Amino acid sequence: MRKQRPFRSLAAKFCWFAALLVGWVFAIEIAIHLLSGARFHGRHLVFSALLIGLAAVVARVTSRVFVQPLILLSEGMTSVKEGNLEPIRLSATGDEIERLGESFNEMIQALASSRRQVIEHQEHLEEKIRERTKALELSMARAEAASQAKSDFLANMSHELRTPLNGITGMLDIVLEGDLERAQRGDLEIARASSLSLMALVNDILDMSKIEAGRLVLEKIPFSPQEIVCDSCKLLASRAKQKGLNLAWTVQPEVPRCLIGDPLRLQQIVVNLLGNAIKYTHQGSVSLRAGSRPAAMPGRVELRFDIVDTGIGIPREKLSAIFEKFTQADNSITRQYGGTGLGLSICKELVDMHGGRIWVESEVGRGSSFHVVLEMQVAQDSPTDAREPGALAVVDVAAGGAEPEAARILVVEDNPTNQRVVAGLLGKRGYQTHVVSDGRQALEALEGPAFDLILMDLQMPVLDGLEATRLIRLDPRWRSLPIIGLTAHVMAGDRERCLEAGMDDYLAKPVRPPALLEAVAKHLSERPTAVAASPASSQ
DSSP states (O other): OOOOOGGGSHHHHHHHHHHHHHHHHHHHHHHHHHHHTOOOOHHHHHHHHHHHHHHHHHHHHHHHHHHHHHHHHHHHHHHHHTTOOOOOOOOOOOSHHHHHHHHHHHHHHHHHHHHHHHHHHHHHHHHHHHHHHHHHHHHHHHHHHHHHHHHHHHHHHHHHHHHHHHHHHHHHHHHHTSOOOHHHHHHHHHHHHHHHHHHHHHHHHHHHHHHHTTOOOOOOEEEOHHHHHHHHHHHHHHHHHHTTOEEEEEEOTTSOSOEEEOHHHHHHHHHHHHHHHHHTOOSSEEEEEEEEEEOSSTTEEEEEEEEEEOSSOOOGGGTTTTTSTTOOSOHHHHHHHOOOSOHHHHHHHHHHHTTOEEEEEEETTTEEEEEEEEEEEEOSSOOTTOOOTTSOOOOOTTOSSSOTTTOEEEEEOSOHHHHHHHHHHHHHTTOEEEEESSHHHHHHHHTSSOOSEEEEESSOSSSOHHHHHHHHHHSGGGTTSOEEEEESOOOTTHHHHHHHHTOSEEEESSOOHHHHHHHHHHHHHHOSSOOOOOTTTTO
16 A cells, blocks of 8 residues: 555645635735735734744644544554454544444454354364265265175176076086987977076176176277177077078178177177067068268267067057166066066167167067167278178187197186086087196196196186186296186176286186187187197106
8 A cells, every 4th residue: 555645644734724724814914904004013923923833733733633533543444454353442532433433343343253253164164074075985985885895796696696507508508419309309408498598687687787886898899790790690590490580681881890899798789689579579570780871070980780570569658668677568578478678778778888879660560670879980900701791600610720639628617517518518529628626726737738728717716717827827838828718707807807817718607609619719720839748748
């Protein structure tokens, strides 16, 4: 604040006013004497000097009486402005200035009281914030613990349910490959179909639980959409044939041969929709058409699947509800066809995770058309073995580099039933197998005769599959030995953990015989030479 100059103060102005007034009176008196012709005596000068002095004294005293209270008031205001809410000093003048100062002090007291209340409220608020923050941290810790517990529960449930189911379906597959009477084969095929239905139900429940827990993560790896279509139709071809349905599929020429995405979840969407179409179609056909068009962003396309059937159809008022969890178009459908109503809900969730769209058009008695549109990135390099549309391709699982008689496979599995299943499937294809129950025994077995491939379970006592694989990869003798992981967990991140540990591939239980045999043949054919016998085996 700029310092006030003296001549601009109220006291200075009052002194100047008094001096001018006295000077004006003195000038009038001199003028009167001069005009009247009277002589100007010395007493007039003395009187005028006394008058001027008296005026100065009166001006000085009066200025102090009026100005001093204002100065105190101004100093108090300045103190308040600087944040000091203390009552200001007042002059006991008994006039309006004193009353103004008292009012100002009352205002200061009110401000001080408000400040104390604000400080108290702020302290209380800070305490509340600390309490809420602590409670929030505790809640977050509990939520994370609950989420982890749910994740662990899902992992354990997945393992505990899939392990016996793997044994059931695996043993049924082995028995069905033998010589059976017609009635026995029919009974066993019914049992196998029931086990597959149970596995589909388990998969749906676990997938929905993983989605709700936020544990389902989409992969981003190269894949062939042509293979997705072909493999999906191949999986369901026998079911359509049993019902006498014509299952047809086409892939438009504009569909890229290689995209980036999650082929497992994409195939899950297609298989669920195809399976639903076959399930609710009694005669006629089910068709799958794949097409694409360029997306708005360069290097991306909109991949579209259209699944059309001639089935029972869906009432128009039920179309919006069929994608809800545990919901089917009609209770009679549940009684007649079974199912939990999770399949379409999972499809919807997976499509939403891809940022895509799914919708249905249907007419009762004439069939339904399901449509899926997903935006995906186009891979730079297309696979050289992409299949051409038009026919269902059949994979020759026995083809490959190593001959079955020459291929020795180490099966590392702690469950006796699964040991018999895997060894039986491989034995029927002519492979030689050696079975051990944990990772430590696997390391000991590798010191003996050479193996061409290892099938490694993940969850085992003594030494689990991941740690055993890491130890195997540390030895130069076995760095190129193919290792395929087998697990019943199939939780988010399992594939990544397997590959990070050094495994070459990953299969989820229950392992379908064609998938197992195809993976084994693939890795045996890609291996340049068999692992040389270790020193211990040559003695």
